[in-house]
Amino acid sequence: MPELPEVETVVRTISPRLRGRRIVEICVFTKKAWGGSVAPGEGQAVRRVRRYGKFILLELERGFLAIHLGMTGKLMANSEHGPYTRAVLVLDRGEIVFDDVRQFGSVRWVESEPGMLGPDALEVSAEDLMALLGARRGRLKALLLNQSFLRGIGNIYADESLFRARIHPLAIASRLSKPRARRLHAAIIEVLTDAIAKGGSSISDYVDADGRPGWFQLQHKVYQRTGEPCLVCGAPIRRILVAQRSTHYCSKCQRA
DNA sequence: TGGAATGTTCGGCT
DNA sequence: AAGCCGAACATTCC
Numbered sequence: 001m002p003e004l005p006e007v008e009t010v011v012r013t014i015s016p017r018l019r020g021r022r023i024v025e026i027c028v029f030t031k032k033a034w035g036g037s038v039a040p041g042e043g044q045a046v047r048r049v050r051r052y053g054k055f056i057l058l059e060l061e062r063g064f065l066a067i068h069l070g071m072t073g074k075l076m077a078n079s080e081h082g083p084y085t086r087a088v089l090v091l092d093r094g095e096i097v098f099d100d101v102r103q104f105g106s107v108r109w110v111e112s113e114p115g116m117l118g119p120d121a122l123e124v125s126a127e128d129l130m131a132l133l134g135a136r137r138g139r140l141k142a143l144l145l146n147q148s149f150l151r152g153i154g155n156i157y158a159d160e161s162l163f164r165a166r167i168h169p170l171a172i173a174s175r176l177s178k179p180r181a182r183r184l185h186a187a188i189i190e191v192l193t194d195a196i197a198k199g200g201s202s203i204s205d206y207v208d209a210d211g212r213p214g215w216f217q218l219q220h221k222v223y224q225r226t227g228e229p230c231l232v233c234g235a236p237i238r239r240i241l242v243a244q245r246s247t248h249y250c251s252k253c254q255r256a
Numbered sequence: 257t258g259g260a261a262t263g264t265t266c267g268g269c270t
Numbered sequence: 271a272a273g274c275c276g277a278a279c280a281t282t283c284c
Binding site for chain 1: 260261262264
């Protein structure tokens with residue numbers, strides 16, 4: 001569920017329920033190691049809510065609560081607790097419920113703002129991205145998934161961005177022509193912006209903080225469309241493995 | 257039954 | 271050294 005557009009949507013919908021509220025108590029219902037490290041967040045007011053790559057950052061009076069949705073995490077305001085509720089933030093008014101079926105997500109209190117990842121995929125300039133690409137030998141798809149290279153993109157938006165830019169997922173970054181690199185930058189911004197406008201992609205069971213699904217999955221051009229005709233040229237969409245992840249592309253539109 | 261699912265990390269190999 | 275590969279984490283759904 002959670003790549004940049006989904007996380008951004010959650011941040012936007014949960015921010016008005018959290019800003020200015022005090023976290024009275026943090027209840028954790030999981031054996032995962034992050035359980036013990038949230039206590040310093042208790043009793044503190046939430047100054048604001050931000051996104052850092054795929055992390056949801058609650059800026060507290062001292063330190064931050066860094067929430068990662070993993071693969072199946074959901075953060076909802078005033079939702080019923082269920083069998084997959086892993087944590088609850090009890091506020092001075094209302095509460096925030098963190099559900100996560102697969103438990104790849106996490107909630108952590110950190111002293112200082114995280115800053116080890118690459119530039120944000122929505123904010124990076126064309127010049128900066130082109131310079132970063134020029135210095136890398138790796139395959140584009142793998143690089144786009146690497147949060148230390150560029151933060152925010154995941155499997156859906158990597159495939160959709162490469163299709164929009166008409167670039168093959170196995171292309172070597174440093175060998176991209178300038179026009180193609182520029183096209184990739186534009187495609188990333190356009191795909192992410194469009195997805196945010198649609199409230200993200202609700203594959204499986206993604207919902208925002210108010211329980212509403214997103215609609216961008218209806219506009220996926222290649223992701224999970226293996227065998228179906230390319231919406232531009234009609235050739236069947238292919239699926240290969242890159243960096244152990246399913247990768248969907250049109251072999252006609254995205255030449256090597 | 258096996259494989260795949262929006263993610264990340266770690267160890268080993270080249 | 272960078273990059274690649276496989277495995278691991280936990281659970282559900284074809």
